[in-house]
Amino acid sequence: MPELPRLSFGVGDRFAHEAEAQLVAFERLAAEGVVVAPVWNKSNREHAFIGSEPASVRAAAAAAVAARGWPHPWFVDADHIRLDTVDRYLESSDFFTIDVADAIGTPPADADIAAFVARHPELATAVPVDGIDAPLALTPDRLAAIARTYLAACREAGRIFRHIRARRGSDAVIEVSMDETDAPQTPPDLLVILVLLADEGVPLATIAPKFTGRFNKGVDYVGDLAAFEREFSDDVAVLGHAARRYGLPAGAKLSVHSGSDKFSLYPVIRRTLARTGAGVHLKTAGTTWLEELIGLAEAGGDGLELAREIYATALDHVDELCGPYAAVIDIDRSRLPSAAEVRAWDGPRLAAAIRHVPGCPDFNPHVRQLLHVAFKLAAKEGRRYTDLLVTNRAIVARQVTDNILERHLRPLFLG
Numbered sequence: 001m002p003e004l005p006r007l008s009f010g011v012g013d014r015f016a017h018e019a020e021a022q023l024v025a026f027e028r029l030a031a032e033g034v035v036v037a038p039v040w041n042k043s044n045r046e047h048a049f050i051g052s053e054p055a056s057v058r059a060a061a062a063a064a065v066a067a068r069g070w071p072h073p074w075f076v077d078a079d080h081i082r083l084d085t086v087d088r089y090l091e092s093s094d095f096f097t098i099d100v101a102d103a104i105g106t107p108p109a110d111a112d113i114a115a116f117v118a119r120h121p122e123l124a125t126a127v128p129v130d131g132i133d134a135p136l137a138l139t140p141d142r143l144a145a146i147a148r149t150y151l152a153a154c155r156e157a158g159r160i161f162r163h164i165r166a167r168r169g170s171d172a173v174i175e176v177s178m179d180e181t182d183a184p185q186t187p188p189d190l191l192v193i194l195v196l197l198a199d200e201g202v203p204l205a206t207i208a209p210k211f212t213g214r215f216n217k218g219v220d221y222v223g224d225l226a227a228f229e230r231e232f233s234d235d236v237a238v239l240g241h242a243a244r245r246y247g248l249p250a251g252a253k254l255s256v257h258s259g260s261d262k263f264s265l266y267p268v269i270r271r272t273l274a275r276t277g278a279g280v281h282l283k284t285a286g287t288t289w290l291e292e293l294i295g296l297a298e299a300g301g302d303g304l305e306l307a308r309e310i311y312a313t314a315l316d317h318v319d320e321l322c323g324p325y326a327a328v329i330d331i332d333r334s335r336l337p338s339a340a341e342v343r344a345w346d347g348p349r350l351a352a353a354i355r356h357v358p359g360c361p362d363f364n365p366h367v368r369q370l371l372h373v374a375f376k377l378a379a380k381e382g383r384r385y386t387d388l389l390v391t392n393r394a395i396v397a398r399q400v401t402d403n404i405l406e407r408h409l410r411p412l413f414l415g
Contacts (some may be wrong), residue, residue, distance in 0.1 A: 002094065003251065004173045004205045005073055007413065008037040009405065010283035014046055016056050016373055017063035017389045018288050020409040022395035025353065025404035027068060027179040039095055039284060041077035044085045045324070049376040053369075054078065058092040075173060079283075080180070083160050090164065095173040097208070097255075098160045098366045101180040106152035112278055113147050120195060122142040127191065136188045146192040146338030154193060155177065163308050169266045175281070177208040179257045185209045187234040194242035206281045208255035209235065217288055217328050218372040219365045220358065229268045236278045253279040260284040261356050276400030282412065289375045290354055290368065291403045295396030296388055297350040303388050304347045306381065311350075311367070312339035315376035356407065 011022050019105050026038050032124055040061045052260070078089030080099040089096070095350065117124060117168045124143050126135035142241055156268065157176045164172055176197060178185060185193065190209055212231060213223020221228070237252055246290060256262075263283075273280060293310065296303030315336060316319055322329060342350060352362035354371060378385045389396055 001173060002173055003236050004075070004095075004253075004278035004281070005035070005037045006253070007034070008039050008075070008279075008281045009409065009412075010039040010041045010077060010079075010281065012041055012046075012284060012288055013057070013060060014042065014050060014265050014289045015292070015378070015386060015389065016052065016060040016271075016384065018152075018292065018400045020067055020399065021400035022288065023064045023068050023070055023402055024397075025409055026072075028401075028405055029072070029409045029413065030072065032410075032414065034194060034409075036409060037073045037075065037390045037414060039075040039077050039283075041079040041095075041097070044077075044081060044088075046286065046375075050104065050379040054089045055092040077283075080177060083156070083163060086160060086163060090167050091327045094171060096159050096164055097175045097177050098161075098224040099177045099337070100153040100156045100160075101178055103153040104181050105149055108151045108155075112151060113144050116147050116151065116196070116199070117144055123192065123195065128144050129187075129191075129234075129237050129241045131240065132187070132253070134236050136191060136238075138191075140186050142188070143192065146189050147196070147314050148406040150189070150193050151196055154196035154200055154202075154266065155294040157202055158195060161200070161202045161356060173205045174203055175255055176202065176204060177206060177255070178213075178258065179208045179210045179298040181210050183210065184212045184214070184231075187231070189236055189310070191238045194239065194248060195246055196247050198242065198246035206237070206253050206255040208257045208283070211256070215257070215262065215326060216330055216369065218261055218290065218356065218368055219261045220356075221265050222330075222403075225264060225268060228265065229272070230232060232268060233272050233276075234276065236272055236276055240276075240278070240390045246360070252277065253281060255281040255283060256284050257352050260287040261407070263356075263358075263407065263411065266408075267371060267415070270415055284408065287356070287403065288400055289374070289378070290372060291353075291399040292389060292396050293371060294351045294354050294380075295392060295399040296352070297347045299388075299392040300347045300397070303392050304350065306385065306388060307347075308339075308343050308345075308351060310374060310377050310381075311371065312344050314370050315339055315378075318370065319372050321328065321370070321376075329369045329373065333366075333368045335364065337364070 077094040077095040079094035
């Protein structure tokens with residue numbers, strides 16, 4: 001399997017216009033001594049909303065890499081694929097995020113649970129793990145209960161991995177995602193999941209568990225930071241233990257599906273990486289589209305007019321736009337300004353409402369979350385939107401680069 005570097009960072013580029021501006025941020029970080037592999041991601045749902053094809057992601061990324069002469073690894077992620085969607089990504093992707101959240105809780109046969117418990121008696125008791133003060137509290141009953149919850153999902157991951165391998169050989173980075181579910185996975189849960197995946201022969205490069213707290217789209221983490229730090233640190237230790245004990249790849253690492261902009265978590269993650277030497281993959285969401293909108297607003301003229309129109313249309317279609325994302329957004333509609341009010345704003349005022357700078361008095365997280373999920377309104381504009389991106393390329397690119405570098409890469413990897 002291709003090796004995913006210790007540090008990697010997933011970025012979205014929904015309209016395939018910002019890959020070069022994104023890559024500039026990684027270049028500048030590398031010039032400061034930290035090389036992070038960019039991983040361009042775009043989910044099947046996003047392709048469907050926009051009407052794009054997976055090959056467009058690789059084409060945009062490859063063009064950026066060639067234009068900038070990027071000398072380090074880079075990847076294209078088939079994001080949140082399932083068995084029924086993976087085939088269209090096989091030629092253009094080299095990183096596959098296998099999403100098995102829908103299979104969590106599917107009850108396997110009792111005999112299959114019994115066989116797993118019998119195969120792993122070492123898990124049916126308190127399990128000592130280097131890096132965690134107290135042994136993981138496992139018992140035969142708890143082991144069986146965890147297996148009952150996750151065995152079907154891990155088998156599905158195995159089926160999808162084997163489907164990919166049969167068609168691509170070993171040329172693929174494999175991530176397993178279990179984050180899009182209701183209940184977080186505790187460190188004991190994670191250990192059992194990792195053993196189930198090892199039994200399936202999945203050569204795991206990264207795993208994306210469901211962490212505690214809320215990971216809403218495009219805004220900061222909501223939860224107990226101290227609890228997250230303990231959980232993240234324990235998960236790193238569990239992953240290292242599973243790699244050594246059960247033959248998973250030595251470089252396997254945690255993937256944090258952040259939904260973007262979990263700024264308060266970056267110091268927590270950075271401390272754990274510095275203390276343990278572990279790696280991380282952090283995946284952002286569609287905030288590059290928001291930086292495009294910010295750039296168009298700042299540009300004034302036709303760009304500002306379109307940004308105002310998109311907000312007004314989004315306001316008129318809140319239920320339709322927010323429905324697919326209801327579990328990962330928290331919008332107080334009383335905090336959404338009217339379309340008439342926004343129409344009176346100049347470009348910098350609208351940009352400040354969208355731009356995620358928590359200390360800015362004009363920042364409005366409710367406006368930001370609504371526009372975050374409104375990207376398909378820009379897609380409906382077609383050439384009108386993309387032509388404005390080209391016309392205003394310099395100001396849009398500056399927003400994209402500065403956002404990734406100043407709000408994400410530097411705080412996460414440099415402090």
